[in-house]
Amino acid sequence: MGAGKSSVGKRVAKALGVPFTDTDRVVVREHGPIPRLFAERGEPVFRELEAEAVRRALAAGGVVSLGGGAVLHPATRAALADAHVVLLTVTAEAVAGRIAGSDRPLIASGGIAAWQAILDERLPVYTELADVVLDTSRRPMSRVADDVVAWVRAAAARPDAATSAPADAVGTSTPTTSDEGAP
Numbered sequence: 001m002g003a004g005k006s007s008v009g010k011r012v013a014k015a016l017g018v019p020f021t022d023t024d025r026v027v028v029r030e031h032g033p034i035p036r037l038f039a040e041r042g043e044p045v046f047r048e049l050e051a052e053a054v055r056r057a058l059a060a061g062g063v064v065s066l067g068g069g070a071v072l073h074p075a076t077r078a079a080l081a082d083a084h085v086v087l088l089t090v091t092a093e094a095v096a097g098r099i100a101g102s103d104r105p106l107i108a109s110g111g112i113a114a115w116q117a118i119l120d121e122r123l124p125v126y127t128e129l130a131d132v133v134l135d136t137s138r139r140p141m142s143r144v145a146d147d148v149v150a151w152v153r154a155a156a157a158r159p160d161a162a163t164s165a166p167a168d169a170v171g172t173s174t175p176t177t178s179d180e181g182a183p
């Protein structure tokens, strides 16, 4: 949450001339606002709806920006094996302003402490899935997008390149080089 997956993914897709899907936007379009889904149907239902949106988006190809918790679903983790996975990270310090006033249900009441706790819990999964990690804390979105595009082009040129289109998955933050917090 707040690393820039949605914003950067859109720019990357434009630069590469490929389709872009933000899976949260798909879920919202098809099922309504995320806070309402969490409140009325619960997080497990949201995760199933999200996983289905991710499945379709990855099958369609192009750049796919996931919600930070999408990798909690085993089907999504499995599907990402065939994609180029970019983990965007951000420090707690840098993300604070980005998520201020956010309606994301998992941090609506707990703020940055909740964000950090979620990141700490998920970080092993994020790093396991990531093919590359880029920190966004001190770089404008356009520069982050440039870095992703360069990495994708280099990855596509490698002989062992994955066959599917790039996926701008995950994104959050952690405390060292990159993800200083990841949700």
Ligand SMILES: Nc1ncnc2c1ncn2[C@@H]1O[C@H](COP(=O)(O)OP(=O)(O)O)[C@@H](O)[C@H]1O
Residues within 6 Å of the ligand: 001, 002, 003, 004, 005, 006, 007, 008, 098, 099, 136, 137, 139, 140, 141, 144, 171, 172
């Ligand atoms: N590199 C960046 N520098 C400054 N602000 C950023 C950066 N990337 C994203 N943002 C801002 O942070 C907020 C969250 O970005 P978003 O793309 O929705 O993140 P995510 O999809 O990872 O939750 C947005 O207001 C966006 O404009």
Ligand SMILES: O=C(O)C1=C[C@@H](OP(=O)(O)O)[C@@H](O)[C@H](O)C1
Residues within 6 Å of the ligand: 001, 002, 005, 006, 024, 034, 066, 067, 068, 069, 070, 104, 105, 106, 183
């Ligand atoms: O990390 C999470 O569990 C979530 C992240 C959100 O997406 P972003 O990571 O794009 O903010 C959104 O899917 C939902 O609020 C749950």
Ligand SMILES: [Mg+2]
Residues within 6 Å of the ligand: 005, 006, 007, 024, 065, 066, 067
């Ligand atoms: Mg997003």
